[in-house]
Amino acid sequence: ETGVTQTPRHLVMGMTNKKSLKCEQHLGHNAMYWYKQSAKKPLELMFVYSLEERVENNSVPSRFSPECPNSSHLFLHLHTLQPEDSALYLCASSQDLREETQYFGPGTRLLVL
Amino acid sequence: QKEVEQNSGPLSVPEGAIASLNCTYSDRGSQSFFWYRQYSGKSPELIMSIYSNGDKEDGRFTAQLNKASQYVSLLIRDSQPSDSATYLCASRASKIIFGSGTRLSIRP
Numbered sequence A: 001e002t003g004v005t006q007t008p009r010h011l012v013m014g015m016t017n018k019k020s021l022k023c024e025q026h027l028g029h030n031a032m033y034w035y036k037q038s039a040k041k042p043l044e045l046m047f048v049y050s051l052e053e054r055v056e057n058n059s060v061p062s063r064f065s066p067e068c069p070n071s072s073h074l075f076l077h078l079h080t081l082q083p084e085d086s087a088l089y090l091c092a093s094s095q096d097l098r099e100e101t102q103y104f105g106p107g108t109r110l111l112v113l
Numbered sequence B: 001q002k003e004v005e006q007n008s009g010p011l012s013v014p015e016g017a018i019a020s021l022n023c024t025y026s027d028r029g030s031q032s033f034f035w036y037r038q039y040s041g042k043s044p045e046l047i048m049s050i051y052s053n054g055d056k057e058d059g060r061f062t063a064q065l066n067k068a069s070q071y072v073s074l075l076i077r078d079s080q081p082s083d084s085a086t087y088l089c090a091s092r093a094s095k096i097i098f099g100s101g102t103r104l105s106i107r108p
Helices: none
Strands: A004-007 A011-012 A018-025 A033-035 A042-048 A053-057 A065-069 A074-079 A087-094 A108-112 B004-006 B011-014 B019-025 B032-038 B043-050 B054-058 B060-065 B073-077 B085-092 B096-098 B102-107
Touching: A004 A087, A011 A018, A018 A033, A018 A087, A033 A074, A042 A074, A042 B096, A053 A065, A053 B060, B004 B085, B019 B085, B019 B102, B032 B060, B032 B073, B043 B054, B043 B060, B043 B073, B043 B085, B060 B096, B073 B085
Parallel strands: A011 A108, B011 B102
Antiparallel strands: A004 A018, A018 A074, A033 A042, A033 A087, A042 A053, A065 A074, A087 A108, B004 B019, B019 B073, B032 B043, B032 B085, B054 B060, B060 B073, B085 B096, B085 B102
């Protein structure tokens, strides 16, 4: 275990549903990240938070809405998703933005029907 | 579009042999380079980082960096079945960019 947990581990949702992914890190880190991993495609960085402030948003559609209420928790709110959004969503954390080593959570496997 | 390119594999290597994984990157501003290992159904795990030209060794793993040619490689000596996984290469300039990974299979 890396000290980063994610829930749920699996999620099936319809295109009209609203759901949220949760990430929690127990490492005392100050930076947290959301990644999307699709089959046979590179890991895509979606959002970066540092000390609860969003510092990066890589042209992610507005149907994905991140929230970072404190430095230990990160959420990804989902609404009106498309089937092509089906992927593994990974959360990661690092000591701070300058620290290169990122610790990944186990991911949430999302299927959009 | 800044990219990191890897051969998707699968790369099949006999147990005990050297596995060689290669990666090229397009952003000449990249300063940091990483190799992550991802077992099937698991999350990526950092196994090596390298920042300067040359070789960096850690146990059975050796990372090699050549900034002039913009390539990074990972050598795994004495390959074990437990090394079977997908290996992700990543580079970082202003942000980290991952390759799509190379699937490595160590056959007994």
